[in-house]
Amino acid sequence: MSDESPLITSLRAAVAAAPGDVPLRLHLAQLLLEAGNSEAAVAEAAVALTHAPGDPQARDLMLRAMGGPAAPAAPVAPVVPAAPQTPSVQPPVQPPSSREEFDWQAAEQEVGDVVPPRFVAPDQPDAATGFERPLTSDGSGDAGDADAYDVEAPGGLRLADVGGMQEVKQRLEAAFLAPMRNPELRKLFGKSLRGGLLLYGPPGCGKTFIARAIAGELGASFMSVSLSDVLDMYIGQSEKNVHEVFRMARRKAPCVVFLDELDALGAKRSRSHHSGLRNAVNQLLIELDGVEGDNEGVFVLAATNVPWDVDIALRRPGRLDRTLLVLPPDEPAREAILRYHLKDRPIESVDLGKLVKVTEGFSGADLAHLCDSASESALMDSARTGTVRMINTKDLLAAAKQLRPSTEAWFASARNVALFANDGGMYDDLLAHLKKKRKL
Incomplete structure (x- = not known):
């Protein structure tokens, strides 16, 4: 570019500062073409077409730069800064019938290394990420579809990687993992390959980490779901999101579905003033029962700091019927x-x-x-x-x-619940811990 005129050099700098200014870019392309630099003119015209698809001036300039026949075109006037005006809608310019048809496919291939494709077809890699971007069932590509949920492949994390907490591990093994690991005994005793476990305890004590370790022990995929993944402002969409989560889990079975902060996702319906949240809880109950699909191989784990705020229907037998207290680390x-x-x-x-x-x-x-x-x-x-x-x-x-310790405030609240709202013995393990620590 050392032999370019000062005007072209200045215009290149102006275009670099305002890449979306189509008239300025076309003026640069016109000067490049007149200077005999057709290749650079094609590149500038191609970029202009990405900003203004169908612009007749850009198409005509591209045609002339590619060496095709073109109707005489008025020279592009120098761009002079002016006050912004309301753009007027101009009718499309109809090419003369005698003009030879231009091969746009060949032109697109020639400038493909300059201008990336404007659209990515289904199952083709995204130019920015290199990964496939599959469209959803309705072709919208909306992230709310089940294919957009992150499902982690079976990982190497095991309970042995969790430091200490032997009592928690033993209870997990006896109440949840042992039946899942022994298909013959499970078949003999009529135990289905499905289950629900509610982890509760003070915040920050590793409930999510333990859930991932359980998925590793089972050799299952892991899918974490929170309120933001489900709740939607549109009527009916929240229930659909819950259904899509479980549809994906059934497809990826064996799969652990981890419902984080269950007190938000499965709050007591009697206290909820948001109809969308109540309907989401209803749909969650349906999915846990497996009424609309077979939940064989779908393990539902949930975690909460306040199990007393979870809807009681979620904790009835057959759903999240087993609970495990996760205490501060020993x-x-x-x-x-x-x-x-x-x-x-x-x-x-x-x-x-x-x-x-x-x-x-x-x-x-x-x-x-x-x-x-x-x-x-x-x-x-x-x-x-x-x-x-x-x-x-x-x-x-x-x-x-x-x-x-941040856990002190939690135990102060949990103490009253364990003493006066221990329906069905759900908080017996919490009571035993409080007595052991002499906090009763």
Whole structure:
């Protein structure tokens, strides 16, 4: 481009600053064509057509740049900045009948490396991502279709990867996993390959992590669903979304459907003033019963911090009829969590034994925050003194002293429910824990 005229060089800079200015780009293409640079003129005309498909001036310029016959066209006038005006609708220019038909397919192939395709056909890779973008059943490509839900393939995470929490693992094995792993015994005792389990407990204690580990133990796909995936402003769409979730799970069976924050998705209908949410709960009950489809191989896990706010119909036998209390991590679990959050930080002489003892009742999220606070303290000291120092036991113990376990507020609320609303013995394990910790 070193032999280009100063005017063309200036126009290139102007086009780069305003890529959507079609008249300016066409003026540049006209000057390039007059200067004998047909290839560059074709590229500029092609880009102009992507911004203004069907523009007669751009098509005519493209035709002349490609060497085809064209009707005499008036030169493109230099672009002069003017006040914005309301665009007028012009009738399409009809080409003369004597004009030879232009081969647009050949032109498109020639400029294909300059201008990406405007549309992606079904089952063809998206130019931006390289992945397929399948259209939905109605051709809309709407993300609400079941094909848009993320279904994770069976992963390598197992219960052995969950630090400590032996009591939780034993209860999971006895009440949920053992029957699923033994098809002969299951067949003998008439146990269906389906099930529902409700995980409840203080926030930040690893309920989601345990659900993923259960999916790994079962060798099943994993599908996480929250309120935002289901609730829709349009009448009937929320119920359809619930149905599509289970349709996808049945197609991917064996599959674990994880209903996160069940108190939001399956709230008590008597307290709900949103008709869409009530209808979504009704549809969820239908899907759990498998009335409209066979749920064989679909395992439903749910998690909530407030099981007393979940609609009671969801917890009746045959649905989410088994419950498991997920308590704050015990000592082995706390040590594993602390090791994980400190492994990539600059530490020296950290006594995890001391730290584990002073973090009784801390949730996994609390422990992560503790490590962040200690790291921040060491960082601020390093910035103040100008000398980098490592994170030590003193930083971590000081951070632990400043923090209060976030689980205390949850146990204060759960205590009253366990004492006065323990219908059917659902909270017997919570009562046993409170008595053990002398919180009753």
